[in-house]
Amino acid sequence: MGKKLFVLVAATLQLAAIACGSTSQPAQPSASLDCSIPKLNLQTAGLLTVATDSPAYDPWFSKNTPANGQGYESAVAYAIATQLGFSKNQVKWVVEQFDSSYAPGPKKFDFDINEISVSSDREQAVSFSKSYFDVNQAVVALKSNPIVNAHNPSDLANYKYGDQVGTTSLAYIQSKIKPTKTPAVYNTLDDAVSALKTKQIDAIVIDTPTAQFMASQQVPNGTVVGQFPTTGEHYGLLFAKGNPLVACVNQAIDKLNSARTINNLQTQYLSDYISIPVIQP
């Protein structure tokens, strides 16, 4: 029986390998895009179902209440909804953990807005909208830590960094800072913050707005040491792979950009959070 089982497993793996190349079905942008609400591919007809994680952090959301329209991501979601023709009451929020947002199978949301960075690897599993925020990485530390004064590129490699699993900051740490000590990777940002407070790690690398919120609200005696130059990283809305809704949402984002709405929302919600000196990795 052992042999039979082995043959079967081997066959299964082979099939899996074959299937790898053929699962993607890119959305076909048609020449004449009909984005009226009845024509949209929605979870629930007439409603725009938007997901984010809980707790939803500042300054992306406010008071952990996505439906209040406050905070940058909440405001962007409502701006897109309005652009598509939805009223505020036609937007329904659902909770989606980051880890399950890219699971196979049907999604329970039309799009997920949760500070998710776009990458070509990730585009194998889901579809992303155009950028609604261009991300820089920043360093948060206690004011008493040596990194506050000694952060030349050569100094930076000597510190112990911490992060939340799933952030692109870990890739940034590994590819640009190249630290000598293995970074610590926690389940949540809150765990990383506790580790920072108790000096288990020297610094957290995270996107600039989150870093500024952390240093000002979550870590007593915390400070943002600086932010790194852009790498072209950006946040996009996450859709089920191949969802044709992406095209209409992208069109909405284009219109919001040309009306400078997105720019104004960034000024309104993030300006206090993104004016940070730039340091080199």
Place this chain on the structure above:
Amino acid sequence: MVPTSTDRRERRSRLLGGRRGVVASTTSTLLVIGLLAFLLLLAPGSAEVRHTFFSLNDMRRALIGDPQRGLFSVAGGLVLNIEMFLIAEVLILVLALVIAVIRQLHTPALLPIRLLAVAYTDFFRGVPLILVIYAMGFGLPALNIEVISTQEPVVYGVAALVLSYAAYVSEVYRAGIDSVHPSQAAAARSLGLTEWHALRFVVIPQAVRRVVPPLLNDFISLQKDTALVAVLGVIEANRAAGIYSSTVFNYSGYTVAALLFLVLTVPLARFTDYLVAIDRRKRHGEVAA
């Protein structure tokens, strides 16, 4: 009594239920495998599931890792699991035996220590391991005491594993000690051995031999539970797999971690079965051929 070849044949035919039994067992096994294959290969979402969980390319990348891109090797992580397991195992065996012996001593003056040992086992068997790991890994550094608060996360993780598992294992030891007939200790005492010496030279050696299979069972469980130390930021196999899956949005790294843990635990599980079989044969008065 040495088992003859007839004995063996009998045991074998009892297991499979004779010739008709062989047909039945083969059919049922094929049916189950067929059903699993059907689910994996022909279900509507199977292509997506296979790609997300069993993509060979992703499994290879997760296994090897790519540190430059923030992807840590799952195999490299497993080395840390094995290190944690080996260190914890030795400490657990020692600490658990000490606790079991304390609970077995009858000296009246030692009552407070006995009560402490009882409280210890009750507490650590009752509190979920993950909470012990959290409490030690985030609580002790917050105390801000020299040495105790400045250890690496992996040290707190191993300490939590030791505290929790020693409580279970001490109970296994205690069951072993209780299973040694009281006449053994009585005979030892009548020969002039002290209570401690009777325990040390007569009871414990017999007790430990009897509880080896259940001890190994606990250690199989310990091997997997080393993965929980990841909550302290330690990049072991499971965390490396988690980093991979959340970076590239493909769960195949978890499949690699699961396979590696199986490679680690299955031999120990089979070895435990083997020891149990030997033990059973001995108890039935047989001698292994």
